[in-house]
Amino acid sequence: xxxxxxxxALFPLTAEVNRQGRLVVxxxxxxxxxxxxxxxxxxxxxxxxxxxxxxxxxxFSRRYPDxxxxxxxxxxxxxAMALLIKExxxxxxxxxxxxxxxxxxxxFPLEKAYFHDNNKSAEELSLALEWGxxxxxxxxxxxxxxxxxxxxxxxxxxxxxxxxxxxxxxCTHQYTITGNVDSKFGFPLVIGExxxxxxxxxxxxxxxxxxxxxxxxxxEVEPYQQAIEFILNFAAEMRxxxxxxxxxxxxxxxxxxxxxxxxxxxxxxxxxxxxTANIIRQCQRHEMSLPRLxxxxxRSIVARAxxxxxxxGAIKEVPGVRYxxxxxxxxxxxxxxxxxxxxxxxxxxxxxxxxxxxxxTIAGKFCESGDILIRDIALPQPTAGDIxxxxxxxxxxxPQASNYNASFKVAVVLVNEGKARLIRRRETLEDLMRCDVV
Ligand code: LLP
Numbered sequence: 001x002x003x004x005x006x007x008x009a010l011f012p013l014t015a016e017v018n019r020q021g022r023l024v025v026x027x028x029x030x031x032x033x034x035x036x037x038x039x040x041x042x043x044x045x046x047x048x049x050x051x052x053x054x055x056x057x058x059x060f061s062r063r064y065p066d067x068x069x070x071x072x073x074x075x076x077x078x079x080a081m082a083l084l085i086k087e088x089x090x091x092x093x094x095x096x097x098x099x100x101x102x103x104x105x106x107x108f109p110l111e112k113a114y115f116h117d118n119n120k121s122a123e124e125l126s127l128a129l130e131w132g133x134x135x136x137x138x139x140x141x142x143x144x145x146x147x148x149x150x151x152x153x154x155x156x157x158x159x160x161x162x163x164x165x166x167x168x169x170x171c172t173h174q175y176t177i178t179g180n181v182d183s184k185f186g187f188p189l190v191i192g193e194x195x196x197x198x199x200x201x202x203x204x205x206x207x208x209x210x211x212x213x214x215x216x217x218x219x220e221v222e223p224y225q226q227a228i229e230f231i232l233n234f235a236a237e238m239r240x241x242x243x244x245x246x247x248x249x250x251x252x253x254x255x256x257x258x259x260x261x262x263x264x265x266x267x268x269x270x271x272x273x274x275x276t277a278n279i280i281r282q283c284q285r286h287e288m289s290l291p292r293l294x295x296x297x298x299r300s301i302v303a304r305a306x307x308x309x310x311x312x313g314a315i316k317e318v319p320g321v322r323y324x325x326x327x328x329x330x331x332x333x334x335x336x337x338x339x340x341x342x343x344x345x346x347x348x349x350x351x352x353x354x355x356x357x358x359x360x361t362i363a364g365k366f367c368e369s370g371d372i373l374i375r376d377i378a379l380p381q382p383t384a385g386d387i388x389x390x391x392x393x394x395x396x397x398x399p400q401a402s403n404y405n406a407s408f409k410v411a412v413v414l415v416n417e418g419k420a421r422l423i424r425r426r427e428t429l430e431d432l433m434r435c436d437v438v
Pocket of ligand 1: 075
């Protein structure tokens with residue numbers, strides 16, 4: 001008997017292979033899903049999502065009771081996702097009026113939302129105050145002064161955190177490093193003191209804590225450990241010099257996930273243990289009381305729950321060079337390989353028990369040579385009409401999707417116990433031209 005591809009382990013928790021040798025997720029035969037909803041189709045495994053949220057809550061709160069998990073909406077948000085996050089009781093990290101608006105539209109308790117971004121507009125800040133967003137994470141002096149004025153006009157006094165750039169280098173793609181000194185984000189540590197004293201002097205702002213976020217897809221704990229040490233040293237110095245009291249420490253997101261068989265990622269408990277133990281240690285050293293701990297995972301909550309399904313079309317051999325297998329999606333729904341050189345795996349969802357016969361390069365359908373999803377992956381013989389399933393597509397694919405080549409944004413379903421619920425319909429030509437004015 002042919003073994004099931006080991007890649008099944010990269011798919012959602014509920015993934016299995018049925019008697020017909022097809023990939024099943026959330027009890028739904030993925031090939032049948034593509035017949036019903038068309039391709040490209042993204043699916044999210046509801047059980048996997050809920051388990052991850054629960055795992056984050058448990059792993060942090062049992063080590064550090066005064067902690068709160070925010071889901072970083074930028075990884076993937078729409079109304080259904082915002083509702084799910086509300087239901088499981090996580091907070092939300094938002095970075096725009098748009099993300100705030102989606103949350104607001106489903107009555108998300110916005111007091112559990114933290115508003116980030118390096119260039120928030122006056123309109124966005126006003127909206128955040130009107131809607132009672134819990135914390136504004138202030139990034140720079142321009143924003144500090146602007147927010148103070150807006151708060152004064154509105155007669156409110158928002159709780160704020162200052163985003164500090166700790167000056168550590170996380171080992172990840174240069175586009176997703178954010179904690180280094182030369183970063184567009186946050187107050188560099190060297191001017192942190194001026195940021196704290198300015199914030200404390202502004203009558204309409206209530207400075208309650210500090211935030212850092214060192215980057216995304218980070219496999220090691222060392223950069224977190226270093227950043228925690230630097231920030232708590234800084235907080236202790238600010239307490240001594242200016243009476244600043246650190247009530248909240250937000251250590252950001254960035255926790256890695258496994259995209260390929262050769263790059264396993266640590267468990268949530270590994271990050272939770274290292275982060276909480278270090279905060280407790282550093283606070284004892286400084287004789288500081290423990291601040292409330294905030295963490296903001298995005299990718300590690302949704303990545304594995306999401307699967308992209310495509311239909312195979314043209315297959316071409318460049319003799320002696322390579323086989324190209326073209327699919328009906330690509331960089332418009334998943335720009336990660338083209339933008340970051342991201343590596344992903346895939347299977348033929350209708351041939352899960354078939355023998356791999358050679359290497360194939362998966363080409364997107366968009367007009368760029370760079371639109372290659374996966375290079376040289378071992379697969380069974382592909383033929384037109386096969387369904388290619390790509391695991392690990394839950395994070396940062398759809399939020400970064402475009403209408404390149406006037407393509408339609410894809411449909412999305414949530415699967416659970418054999419049922420698939422459409423949570424975003426496929427765009428149509430009318431949608432594409434909705435904002436055009438002639
Ligand atoms: N908090 C802040 C302030 C962030 O900027 C981010 C991500 C997160 C939390 C969540 O990080 P995560 O846990 O998801 O790694 N488009 C890139 C990733 C960009 C991440 C941006 N900031 C990608 O596809 O790899």
